[in-house]
Amino acid sequence: MSLPATGSHDAIPSTTLHSVACPFCGMLCDDLVVDVTAVPQVRANGCARSHALFSVLPKNDVTPQVDGKSTTLDQAIARAAEILTAAAQPVLLSAGTDVGGMRTLLELAERTGGVVDHVNSDAALRNLRVLQDTGWVSTTLTEVRNRCDLLIVAGSEVGTRFPRFFERCIENAESMFDGGKREIVFLGTPPAGFESKHAVSVMQVAPRQLGDVFAALRCLLARRKLRATEIAGVALPGLAELLARMQSARYGVLTWAAAELNFPHAELAIQSACELVQQLNEKSRFAVLPLAGNDGDLTTVQAATWQTGYPLRVSFGGGVPAFDPLHFRAERLIARSEADALLFVNAFDPDRTPPASGTPTILLGRPGMSSERATVFIPLATPGLHHAGHLFRADNVVAIRVRQIADSPWPSAATALRRILEALGARS
């Protein structure tokens, strides 16, 4: 292996690196082969997303800005601190940072009485609210890779949101226990061009009808009579057969991407799925795999939870951490003018820009992203490209160490936020 020492800021020669971890989606695949040249190029084990985001052109002409004009980093930091000092209720919204960035963001929010949120919180909370009401029996990627003999995919976007999930966890060449025979059932549409060496069946269920399907399966499991002859377009015998397969699986897994389930009260469908799986475990083994982690959302939730006790959304406005998934929604606070400053952090995907806001906006972002809405723009280095850092993977257990493979003139989110914190001055 030829990885440079972590945290090294020495010039890195043009070279090919192996076992590179990709920070750009929740899978955090760490088997990438990357050519490190002026613009890093993913040479093997990439996906469309990693190819694009490893190779975002470094805009050498990018500078920090205040009110649309180029300025120094010091000036931009000072202006950001002024805005936050003047704000009564700033919103600190992440669209992607690592643990280090999040630790400092939380401290900054605490100092300024701010509200902390992530752009993916609506999706994350669909799972979290079920955790807080029911819980679940869950599993992780390596267990799936080695044990899963029946995979049920709820929805149609697991493959697009987590591009290498099937390749790495289902279509793997070797596994320890499943005997190489798997079944995949889509409750939705398989990804475009999906090919599998396993038996695949498809039940066309719209996301909004998933809750009905899980409720019906629970009824059947409890041996209750169902008067309907079909549920969500699936005839009852088809559901009964699906349930029988779930009951006879040695290690079944039910997965979804909460971000796809974007309809009112989708958490109830997820709850139904989780209760179904809890009940299946009375006799046999089955587990859910709630996939998330894109844009550092699970990283944000994990760090907020251990520092404050609460997952998002958290406000420090009352001097102590307070949790309210509805009230402290950043978009709501901005739309109702309850926020009077917005700090937006995004070190990963330049396409994720801050929401329109009538407030002063501090944007800490990847060089190359649009800064037109920003009062202050501070370019950031990216964890996994320009500095080492930690990110939490899609299954919410594994933290991956991403490494530095290239140089950047710009600070990490942790460094930039720390400097803002230090510039706040004497405000208590």
Added chain:
Amino acid sequence: MIRLKGGRVFDPVHGIDGEVRDVYIEDGRIVATPGAEIRIEREYDVTGRVVMAGAIDLHTHIGGGKVNLARAMLPEDHRNTEVARTALTRSGSGHAALSTLTAGYRYAEMGYTSCFEPAILPVNARHAHMEMGDTPIVDKGGYAMLGSDDFLLRMMAGGASQKAINDYVAWTLHATQCIGIKVVNPGGINAFKFNARKLDLDEPAPHYRVTPRAIVTTLTRALHELGVPHPLHVHASNLGVPGNIETTLATMDAAEGRPIHLTHIQFHSYGTEGERKFSSGAARVAEAVDRQRNVSIDVGQIMFGQTVTASGDTMAQYRNSAHAQPNKWVCMDIECDAGCGVVPFRYRDSSFVNALQWAIGLELFLRMRDPWRVFLTTDHPNGAPFTSYPHLIRLLMDKSFRNEKLAAIHPDVAAHSELAGLDREYSLYEIAIMTRAGPARILGLDDRGHLGIGAAADLTVYRESADREAMFSTPEYVFKDGELVARDGRIVKVTRGATHVVRPEFDRSIEKSLKDYFSRYHTIAFDNFAIDADELIDCGSRTALEHPCGTRENA
């Protein structure tokens, strides 16, 4: 130089039992009485006060995946327990699943200076070290979990040599930056993935046909041969099951005379006598531990009230999920490594079972003759939050207080337990053994847990009080590495703790088979698995404190 003047010193390592002595501190260490020419920069008059080394909690779930799941699952645990930031300290919250920052402050305020997270899944070690890095002031250490990981079970099923297993154990300690190895329900977490709902000590596990006894024997031997100071830290099979005392006694035998630590043994000391088929096995367990000098225990006392149980033992946690209160729970299979289960629980003094559990724990403490081999724990937060330690100390030191409490719980317990007849009251000296000297010795922390020359200046100064709960709740002074960090139960300085580790020597050729295993079966690259010393600092540790292996005399 600092002088603590005129305190009553309790330092069991040096046989000092309440003698009035001055203690001198310089550069974070305890130093000898200086000559007259040395200037004392700061003097604390602690006349009449009790002076002990900083307390050490050798089994407390303070950081890592399952604790954070418990926090996220239980906003009700945090509501109305929030703590505001001060000029010095950060905000936080929590009763049973405290936020990391709050946990660090509370431990320091109570006079604790070192805490050990006892269940670190190797694959979750980064996360655990990050949480411990955000747990201020106290030093931390962790025990890496082995015994249900597929790599070890494959080795054992394939007849790997003890030497190869030793190499794997040593590699794990290096890769996870831990100080010890824990086994949780040996083989049982793995067996649960194959749908086994119980696994007795001599029952071959599904798929591998390896017995829990063989796992315990192999791992105790590995640690012994590697010279790791802390013995295998064992959460035995059949946790919580009436009649599990037989398993517990047999697990001691599985060590074959080598050092073994049985943790939260209260949960493993149950008989099946009486009309409810649930009885105390404390007398037999305490007798067996006292007799076998290779065995040490911590108790895992329960206290009445709301808490949350967080454990690697998915098999037991699934079994207990029916008792979840509030009614929500998580079980998780993790990375062919182990698992975790989080089940909120309320211990009720009106429940015969819970009340007897309370009595069994106290009986174990009071029956153990050798205080050097029994340690004060509640298996935080599984038996109760660590903040209940002062109350527990009062129960141990104050017989009339204890019997008052016994009279107030389920009336049948007094009849089914010999607790009321146990007259013992722990002395301050014995408390100092059980919370300082003993844990330091069993962990191999040569410069902690005592006040000898050269020891780290982790010290706690208590005001004497007949109310031992009040006394131990708010020490007057707490010093960490020579700095005053807490005064009268309030933090006065925030420092970063270090991380205790061991790094036994091993044959690196084991990495070849690990690399092969990772590339075939894992979703993490072998090259990215291990945590190196620099990364430990990035996680938030001040520094690694490495303790030697193999050279230590057997305690």
